[in-house]
Every structure is written in structure tokens, then in C-alpha cells.
Amino acid sequence: MSLTYCFKKATHSIHRLPLDSREVLDALCRQIQAAERNLNAAAALRLQGCLDNCRGLCCRNLHLEAVFGIPDFVYILTLEPTMAAGMAECLRREEPLFTSNCPFLKGGVGPCIFPPDVRPEVCITSFCRGDAALKADIGRVKKSFWKLGFFLWTRKLPGVHRLLLKTG
Ligand code: SF4
Numbered sequence: 001m002s003l004t005y006c007f008k009k010a011t012h013s014i015h016r017l018p019l020d021s022r023e024v025l026d027a028l029c030r031q032i033q034a035a036e037r038n039l040n041a042a043a044a045l046r047l048q049g050c051l052d053n054c055r056g057l058c059c060r061n062l063h064l065e066a067v068f069g070i071p072d073f074v075y076i077l078t079l080e081p082t083m084a085a086g087m088a089e090c091l092r093r094e095e096p097l098f099t100s101n102c103p104f105l106k107g108g109v110g111p112c113i114f115p116p117d118v119r120p121e122v123c124i125t126s127f128c129r130g131d132a133a134l135k136a137d138i139g140r141v142k143k144s145f146w147k148l149g150f151f152l153w154t155r156k157l158p159g160v161h162r163l164l165l166k167t168g
């Protein structure tokens with residue numbers, strides 16, 4: 001699936017949600033954001049190394065379909081709806097089927113246009129120098145994204161949604 005397709009599908013999914021499901025979506029996205037903040041704090045030294053020494057090599061020459069899915073766009077668009085127009089503009093640079101630099105590098109160069117605590121799952125949980133010390137924090141981010149994916153998959157079953165919020 002191209003990023004443009006996922007972006008459009010995510011936009012559509014958010015707009016079609018009934019009000020009570022929208023509240024659950026907001027809560028699930030806040031859970032992801034809290035998990036991302038914890039991971040960023042735990043990985044602060046490594047992230048400083050990324051900034052000082054590498055400047056985001058892992059955002060270049062990528063198979064982007066392996067990085068972004070519909071839940072990633074739903075997450076970003078729910079917490080940062082004002083970024084939608086800018087994201088659509090970035091996606092005009094997308095070259096589906098080929099490896100390429102991420103279209104969300106500011107000005108095509110970087111840094112990433114997204115806030116540090118509103119990043120796609122793969123971006124925030126991937127560390128090229130090992131992640132053994134971060135496994136618990138990475139696990140919490142992955143679990144919270146899994147819940148968002150499950151919510152989107154079952155969005156016509158509101159009873160299931162309430163259970164998702166209770167699982168912490
Ligand atoms: S995770 Fe590795 S490749 Fe990515 S920015 Fe950090 S040092 Fe560079």
C-alpha cells in the first residue's frame with residue numbers, strides 16, 4: 001500500500017467515526033503518546049547520538065511501505081490535525097514501489113516534520129545499535145499501537161473499544 005493510499009484511508013476513517021468512538025480514539029492515541037514519551041526519555045542518550053553523529057540515516061533510502069501503515073497516519077492526524085495539509089504536500093514527493101528518502105524530512109533534508117512524541121511506530125522503536133535495555137519501553141509503544149490497529153479493525157463494535165481502554 002502506498003503512503004498516499006494509507007494517508008487518505010486514515011483521513012477517511014477518522015472523519016467517519018461516530019462521536020463516542022472518537023473519544024476512544026483520542027484516548028488510545030494519548031496512550032501511544034505517553035508510551036512514546038517514556039521511550040524517548042529512556043533512549044535520550046542514544047537519540048542524542050542520532051542527532052550528533054548520524055542525523056537520520058535511517059530516514060533515507062527506505063522501503064517506506066515497511067515503515068508506515070494506516071494506524072500511523074491515524075495516530076498522527078488525530079493528535080496533530082493541523083499537519084494534514086503539510087503532510088499531503090509532502091506526499092506529492094512520494095515514489096511508490098522504489099526505495100526513497102522519507103517524504104516527511106523537512107525540506108527534503110530533515111529533520112523529521114513530526115514532533116518527537118508523535119512518530120510512526122517503526123520510526124520510534126527502531127535503534128540500529130541494539131535495543132536490549134529499551135525492550136520494556138519499546139514493548140509498551142508496540143502494544144499501544146496494536147490496540148489502535150485493533151480499534152480501527154473493529155470500529156463497528158463499540159463494546160470492544162471500551163475494553164481496549166481498560167487494558168492499560
Ligand atoms: S538509529 Fe542509527 S541510523 Fe538511525 S539516526 Fe540513529 S544512529 Fe542513525
Ligand code: SF4
Nearest residue numbers: 059102104105112123
Ligand atoms: S517519519 Fe520522520 S522519523 Fe520516520 S522515517 Fe520519516 S523522517 Fe524519519
